Amino acid sequence: MKRPITRLAARFTRHSPPCPFTNRQVGRAQAIHKKSRRAPLVRSLCGAALKILSLLLAVTIISFGLVTASPTDPVGQYILGLGTAVSPEQRAEIADYWGVGQPPAERYIAWLSQLFQGNLGESAIFRRPVAEVIGQRFANSLALMLCAWILAGITGLALGCVMGMYQGRLPDRLLKKLCYFLSSVPAFWLGLVLLLVFAVWLKWFPIGFSAPLGMLGQEVTLWQKLYHLVLPGFTLSLTSFANIALHTRQKLVNVLNSEYALFARARGEGPLTLLFRHGLRNILLPALTLQFASFGELFGGSVLAENVFSYPGLGSAVSAAGLQGDVPLLLGITLFSALFVCVGNGIANLLYGVIDPQIWEVGK
Numbered sequence: 565m566k567r568p569i570t571r572l573a574a575r576f577t578r579h580s581p582p583c584p585f586t587n588r589q590v591g592r593a594q595a596i597h598k599k600s601r602r603a604p605l606v607r608s609l610c611g612a613a614l615k616i617l618s619l620l621l622a623v624t625i626i627s628f629g630l631v632t633a634s635p636t637d638p639v640g641q642y643i644l645g646l647g648t649a650v651s652p653e654q655r656a657e658i659a660d661y662w663g664v665g666q667p668p669a670e671r672y673i674a675w676l677s678q679l680f681q682g683n684l685g686e687s688a689i690f691r692r693p694v695a696e697v698i699g700q701r702f703a704n705s706l707a708l709m710l711c712a713w714i715l716a717g718i719t720g721l722a723l724g725c726v727m728g729m730y731q732g733r734l735p736d737r738l739l740k741k742l743c744y745f746l747s748s749v750p751a752f753w754l755g756l757v758l759l760l761v762f763a764v765w766l767k768w769f770p771i772g773f774s775a776p777l778g779m780l781g782q783e784v785t786l787w788q789k790l791y792h793l794v795l796p797g798f799t800l801s802l803t804s805f806a807n808i809a810l811h812t813r814q815k816l817v818n819v820l821n822s823e824y825a826l827f828a829r830a831r832g833e834g835p836l837t838l839l840f841r842h843g844l845r846n847i848l849l850p851a852l853t854l855q856f857a858s859f860g861e862l863f864g865g866s867v868l869a870e871n872v873f874s875y876p877g878l879g880s881a882v883s884a885a886g887l888q889g890d891v892p893l894l895l896g897i898t899l900f901s902a903l904f905v906c907v908g909n910g911i912a913n914l915l916y917g918v919i920d921p922q923i924w925e926v927g928k
Contacts, residue, residue, distance in 0.1 A: 612913065616906045623902040624676065627895055632668045636889035638688065639664055675895070684899075685892030689884055694896040697881065702900070704774055705877035708870070709862045711793055712800035717855045720805035724812025724851070725843075729835055731817050740813075743806035751865045755799045755872035762795060769795040772874035796873040800865050808854045815847045856912035860905045 639659045643650050650658070659665060666674075678685065684694035723743070727736045746754075763771045770776070774792050775784040816839075819825055825842055833841070867879035874880070878897055885893040 612910050616903070616910070619906060620899065620902055624679070624895070624899060625672070627898045628672050628675065629668070631891050631894060632671070634889070638889040638891050640889075679899075684896040687885075687893040688890045689888055689893065694892050697893060698878065698896055698900055701876065701878045701881045704875065705863075705866055705870070705879060707789070707793060708797055708800065708875065708877060709859075709866055711797035712804065712865075713855070713858070713862055715797065715801040716805035716858065717808065717851075719801065720808025720855075721812055721847075721851050723805070723809040724847070725816060725839060727809065727813035728816030728820065728843075728847075729839065731813075731820070736813075739809070743809050746802050747806035747810075749803070750868070751799065751803045752868040752872050754802060755796070755869050758795060758799050759872060772872075774876055792875075796869045796875050799872075800862060800869045803865050804858045804861055807858070808851055811854055812847050812851050815850050816843050819843045819846045852912055852915060856908045859908035860901075863901050863904065 639655065643655065643658065675685070682695075684698075686692065687694050687697050690697050723739055727739050730736045759771065762768045770792055772792075775788060776792075779788075819842060820838065825838055828838060828842060863879070866877060867883055869875065870877045870879035871883055878901070882894065882897045882901075884890070885897065
């Protein structure tokens with residue numbers, strides 16, 4: 565039986581038409597195909613960069629306009645911070661240095677030209693360059709927001725899955741009421757309550773600050789920093805995980821009520837199998853969107869949380885800059901926070917293609 569089959573195969577090969585493409589043409593076609601697969605990613609990155617630049621330009625214009633229209637006198641606040649008497653001539657020199665007498669358009673162009681050179685100006689409160697103040701304070705704020713961000717994402721996704729699996733039952737009703745309550749509570753009020761309970765009454769955590777009082781920065785251990793970070797990070801996470809949990813619950817309910825989930829349940833698949841096989845991929849994208857979109861909410865909440873717990877981060881710095889009229893520091897932190905949120909949203913867009921590759925296929 566093997567010999568006729570071998571003869572038939574040789575006969576078919578002998579009479580089959582030759583390949584009309586050479587090896588060079590095949591290699592060129594494969595290279596073009598690879599480039600076409602990378603094209604949606606390149607277009608997406610270029611479009612995201614253009615959107616970020618235009619958004620940052622709009623943020624600078626709006627922020628500068630609001631600061632200029634503010635009734636706060638930056639020269640008076642600067643002189644008040646010096647703590648010494650200033651003559652009218654010295655006050656005029658300070659006003660000329662800050663460019664108070666110039667038209668707003670000229671001041672904005674001068675500030676924007678310095679910004680393109682990497683100079684954000686000098687802080688009137690801290691008497692140091694704005695970039696140096698932001699770099700030092702951002703390290704503390706990043707630890708706080710990263711702790712709250714990770715805790716809020718894990719907690720929100722887990723509670724959303726629990727509510728979706730127990731739809732309409734007691735765990736679902738209790739957790740929904742808890743999420744509704746936490747999403748409507750102000751961050752500063754929640755921080756004051758937790759500070760009163762866990763720091764004043766129970767004395768489990770310190771009252772505030774990022775390190776023990778009286779210790780130098782190089783003497784503070786990692787455990788002491790984490791110990792001071794627990795309460796403000798937990799407070800900040802409680803104000804942002806509720807939206808993730810509620811949206812995850814609703815998306816999981818839609819998945820479990822779909823036809824393919826009902827068919828899988830009819831085949832004998834259990835609840836956990838339905839969750840891990842059919843639910844996670846469908847609920848990860850909206851959860852990831854809300855998780856990275858919460859960067860702006862975390863930054864806004866950190867302003868209140870840092871003031872409640874006296875935590876030395878960007879939030880306390882921006883509130884001090886707003887109250888004392890530190891225009892360069894206020895503009896620098898506003899621009900940096902907008903860039904921070906844009907980068908977070910850009911990372912989310914890139915992760916979409918990792919979780920669901922069909923997004924890049926549709927982008928072709």
